[in-house]
Amino acid sequence: MSNWFDLSTWNLALVLAAMGAAVWWGVRGARGGFRPAIRRIAGVEAMEEAVGRATELGRPVFYVAGTQDLDDVQTVASMGILGAVGRMTARHGCNLVMPTDRSLVLAAAREVLRESYTAVGRPDSYAPDMVSYISDDQFGFAARVDGMIAREKPAACFLQGAFFAESLLLAEAGAHAGALQVAGTATNHQLPFLVAACDHVLIGEEFFAAEAYLSGDPEKLGSLRGQDVVKNVAVLLLLGVPLVVTLAGVAGWTWAGNLRDFVLRLLQT
Amino acid sequence: MSTSLEIWVSAALTLMVMSFLWRDNPFYKFAEHLFVGVSAGYLMVMGFWSTLWPNAIVKLVPTAARVTDPTAALPDREPLILIPLFLGCLMLLRLWPRLSWLARWPTAFAVGTTLGYNLVRSVRSNFLEQIHATVAPGLWISSASGGVDWAATLNQLLLVVGTACALAYFTYTRSGRGFRGGVARSGLLVLMIAFGASFAYAVMSRITLLVGRLQFLLGDWLGLV
Numbered sequence: 268m269s270n271w272f273d274l275s276t277w278n279l280a281l282v283l284a285a286m287g288a289a290v291w292w293g294v295r296g297a298r299g300g301f302r303p304a305i306r307r308i309a310g311v312e313a314m315e316e317a318v319g320r321a322t323e324l325g326r327p328v329f330y331v332a333g334t335q336d337l338d339d340v341q342t343v344a345s346m347g348i349l350g351a352v353g354r355m356t357a358r359h360g361c362n363l364v365m366p367t368d369r370s371l372v373l374a375a376a377r378e379v380l381r382e383s384y385t386a387v388g389r390p391d392s393y394a395p396d397m398v399s400y401i402s403d404d405q406f407g408f409a410a411r412v413d414g415m416i417a418r419e420k421p422a423a424c425f426l427q428g429a430f431f432a433e434s435l436l437l438a439e440a441g442a443h444a445g446a447l448q449v450a451g452t453a454t455n456h457q458l459p460f461l462v463a464a465c466d467h468v469l470i471g472e473e474f475f476a477a478e479a480y481l482s483g484d485p486e487k488l489g490s491l492r493g494q495d496v497v498k499n500v501a502v503l504l505l506l507g508v509p510l511v512v513t514l515a516g517v518a519g520w521t522w523a524g525n526l527r528d529f530v531l532r533l534l535q536t
Numbered sequence: 537m538s539t540s541l542e543i544w545v546s547a548a549l550t551l552m553v554m555s556f557l558w559r560d561n562p563f564y565k566f567a568e569h570l571f572v573g574v575s576a577g578y579l580m581v582m583g584f585w586s587t588l589w590p591n592a593i594v595k596l597v598p599t600a601a602r603v604t605d606p607t608a609a610l611p612d613r614e615p616l617i618l619i620p621l622f623l624g625c626l627m628l629l630r631l632w633p634r635l636s637w638l639a640r641w642p643t644a645f646a647v648g649t650t651l652g653y654n655l656v657r658s659v660r661s662n663f664l665e666q667i668h669a670t671v672a673p674g675l676w677i678s679s680a681s682g683g684v685d686w687a688a689t690l691n692q693l694l695l696v697v698g699t700a701c702a703l704a705y706f707t708y709t710r711s712g713r714g715f716r717g718g719v720a721r722s723g724l725l726v727l728m729i730a731f732g733a734s735f736a737y738a739v740m741s742r743i744t745l746l747v748g749r750l751q752f753l754l755g756d757w758l759g760l761v
Contacts, residue, residue: 278664279656279659279660279664282659282663282664283655283656283659286659303709304709305708305709306708306709306710308708336646337643337646337647337650338646338647338650339650340650340651340654340658343647343650343651370627371627371643371646374627374630374639374643375643378640401572401576402572402575402576402579403575403576403579403583404571404572404575404576404578404579406571406575407571407572407574407575407576408572410553410567410568410571410572411568411571411572413556413568414556414560414564414565414568417556417559417560418560435742456734456738458731458734459731459732459734459735459738460735460738462728462731462735463735470727471706472706473706476708480708491708491709492709495707495708495709495710498703498704498706498707499707501663501667501703502700502703502704504667504671505667505670505671505696505699505700505703506696506697506700508667508671509670509671509673509674509675509692509696510674510675512671512672512673512674512675513674513675513676515674516674516676517676530671531668531671531672534664534665534667534668534671535664535668536660536661536664536665536668
């Protein structure tokens with residue numbers, strides 16, 4: 268039994284089950300017809316504006332899905348946003364350019380765009396050449412994309428995915444070309460650069476919520492509602508547990524000590 | 537001034553790349569294409585010798601280990617490696633339109649296993665451990681002498697309230713008004729302050745990189761410093 272299950276991590280199983288239940292509850296509500304009100308996310312709303320601007324100016328839209336492979340959850344999330352951006356460019360008849368640095372991302376992005384263009388009734392406008400492979404090398408890729416941006420002068424740049432030291436190089440090139448830039452990443456240490464150099468930024472969790480927001484799919488929005496329950500519980504824990512810990516330590520109340528021990532064990536992995 | 541050809545080539549390529557600061561030009565284009573071509577070729581060769589050869593060829597044909605190292609011990613044959621090798625070969629079917637749909641299988645396998653693996657890891661390290669580290673000290677921090685460490689207590693209070701406000705910013709099923717909206721806006725303020733501090737720190741490290749390049753140009757190449 269112990270070879271199959273690590274029973275000492277019961278708390279992790281409990282938390283995962285509770286999180287899953289919250290998401291299931293949100294999705295079930297959406298299937299039942301409940302449509303949650305979602306607050307405005309400025310970065311997501313700016314995407315349509317960016318594509319519209321590119322169409323009016325007759326200049327291309329650039330999309331960079333980060334510099335990581337498909338085994339990074341941010342790249343997977345970026346494919347969802349790419350689908351939405353692809354539908355926008357297909358509807359507007361705008362040229363989309365997407366350089367990639369991984370062969371798997373190249374293959375996945377072509378599939379996503381082909382489906383997007385077909386979904387809006389413009390399969391003839393889709394061309395596999397929209398997505399190109401540059402190099403697996405981080406700075407080789409950045410140098411090439413910077414050159415492409417400088418020459419093609421896109422009106423909109425979407426930097427959506429996991430970025431590292433090349434983030435500012437790409438964002439700065441886009442800003443220099445006068446593009447309206449919408450960035451999104453959950454890579455904490457690159458967010459400051461993108462906030463400084465881009466017009467709109469999807470910060471961390473917003474980046475993962477963007478696809479649900481863009482698609483308007485009730486089930487995905489219901490999933491957001493379930494995730495919000497988890498976040499609200501986390502906020503309550505963040506505010507409540509320090510008070511309990513303090514009471515247990517300063518006042519010496521037994522019940523507070525027991526509650527503290529239970530909650531801290533629940534959170535310990 | 538250096539007489540080494542390697543340093544002259546490095547210096548010339550550095551200047552070509554830096555010329556992008558002025559504008560796009562043929563020198564930058566040359567450096568860009570050289571960089572992309574060399575890096576793509578280098579990584580392809582590295583991918584073969586550091587990934588495909590030891591993880592596939594050698595595990596199927598152990599004697600192949602002696603090709604790169606004549607004194608290497610022969611490993612056991614691992615036929616299970618045929619499964620990932622088969623999935624990898626399916627990727628190549630993308631080149632034949634009639635069979636290209638099969639290339640979706642390895643992609644689906646990579647995405648599915650990654651998401652499943654990362655789910656537990658993310659909940660553990662990005663959620664539970666972060667909350668635990670924030671709440672475990674409580675709000676009342678004692679000093680070594682037994683009294684109250686007011687600076688540490690204030691710091692802990694800011695950390696707890698700031699983290700809770702920042703997390704509240706990432707809830708979506710609420711309006712942007714009222715008390716909850718105010719808390720979320722406070723969270724955004726906390727995030728921006730953190731980004732500002734992080735940006736300033738990172739700018740310093742980028743300046744260090746620039747200084748390193750200038751030292752190379754002025755010292756190793758021109759011999760001026």
